[in-house]
Amino acid sequence: MLNAEQIARFRTDGFLVVEDVFSPAEVAAYRAAAESGRIREINANRKHTEVHVHQLEVTCKDPLFRDLAADARLTDKLAPLIGEDLQVQHSKLATQPLKKDVGGFGWHQDFAFFPHTNTDLAAIFVYLDDTDTENGCMSMVRGSHKLGLLEHRVDGYFSGKCQEEQAWSDASKVVPVRVRAGGISIHHCLTLHGSGPNKSGLPRRGVVYQYRNADAYQLADHIWQDTGFQVRGRFSETVRCEAGRIYIAKRKAWDPPFGNLYLQIGEQAQRWNAERQGAGCRTPASEQVAAVTG
Numbered sequence: 001m002l003n004a005e006q007i008a009r010f011r012t013d014g015f016l017v018v019e020d021v022f023s024p025a026e027v028a029a030y031r032a033a034a035e036s037g038r039i040r041e042i043n044a045n046r047k048h049t050e051v052h053v054h055q056l057e058v059t060c061k062d063p064l065f066r067d068l069a070a071d072a073r074l075t076d077k078l079a080p081l082i083g084e085d086l087q088v089q090h091s092k093l094a095t096q097p098l099k100k101d102v103g104g105f106g107w108h109q110d111f112a113f114f115p116h117t118n119t120d121l122a123a124i125f126v127y128l129d130d131t132d133t134e135n136g137c138m139s140m141v142r143g144s145h146k147l148g149l150l151e152h153r154v155d156g157y158f159s160g161k162c163q164e165e166q167a168w169s170d171a172s173k174v175v176p177v178r179v180r181a182g183g184i185s186i187h188h189c190l191t192l193h194g195s196g197p198n199k200s201g202l203p204r205r206g207v208v209y210q211y212r213n214a215d216a217y218q219l220a221d222h223i224w225q226d227t228g229f230q231v232r233g234r235f236s237e238t239v240r241c242e243a244g245r246i247y248i249a250k251r252k253a254w255d256p257p258f259g260n261l262y263l264q265i266g267e268q269a270q271r272w273n274a275e276r277q278g279a280g281c282r283t284p285a286s287e288q289v290a291a292v293t294g
């Protein structure tokens with residue numbers, strides 16, 4: 001659980017560090033999982049020793065990471081911050097390359113990648129290595145979660161990076177997030193953050209869970225295999241907009257019970273769109289841009 005001071009700090013700063021959440025033995029087990037089987041194979045294919053890699057859907061690649069997503073030491077800390085009923089929006093293993101002076105991830109707000117009807121989303125980074133500016137820790141802009149959604153588009157397309165440089169130009173507000181292995185950091189979905197290159201070339205691995213209040217309805221981007229994994233509480237059968245609350249109706253005869261509205265495209269329309277692609281028609285499918293997840 002978090003104490004009142006930690007909760008207040010999260011509300012003011014938009015992020016929080018909690019050390020010593022997991023034991024050295026648990027960290028060793030998570031490291032072994034991160035270096036084994038399919039995870040190692042995919043990382044090797046993506047040249048993770050050379051470039052910064054976010055390997056998604058880690059909950060589906062090792063049961064240890066699925067169980068960790070629902071571990072009460074994480075979800076009980078999140079509940080007072082974003083709500084009692086929690087789902088995973090996505091999971092990943094985030095690794096800096098084992099090479100000096102390369103890697104890093106540009107300044108961004110996570111919410112820009114996957115907007116929802118409300119902003120009760122937060123990410124927990126579980127540290128598998130001691131992390132500081134030498135091996136490319138994240139930095140956060142204190143209080144930036146109160147700035148609203150900043151511009152991440154260039155010429156109308158999502159760029160994956162915040163385009164408003166003034167938002168991180170005040171060095172007194174930029175805080176390097178130094179955490180020891182076994183600790184965690186928590187950041188709000190509107191907190192502006194990024195990481196620099198790995199200056200030391202030493203490992204910097206972390207398991208990241210993006211969580212959401214179960215009443216936040218995703219409006220764009222990708223539904224991953226583990227999106228919607230209910231890790232605490234229940235699905236309330238309501239969708240909350242920041243300005244209010246509305247029902248979404250489920251039906252007994254439907255599977256999934258909330259209907260196919262989620263896709264926003266009917267099955268016939270999908271077929272017609274595919275046919276019209278060839279005729280030079282711009283359809284949602286032809287507009288798809290490879291998603292990079294924050």
Ligand SMILES: O=C(O)CCC(=O)C(=O)O
Pocket residue numbers: 094095104105110123136137138193194195208294
């Ligand atoms: O891996 C990193 O350094 C950045 C991770 C990040 O920004 C995120 O998960 O939103």
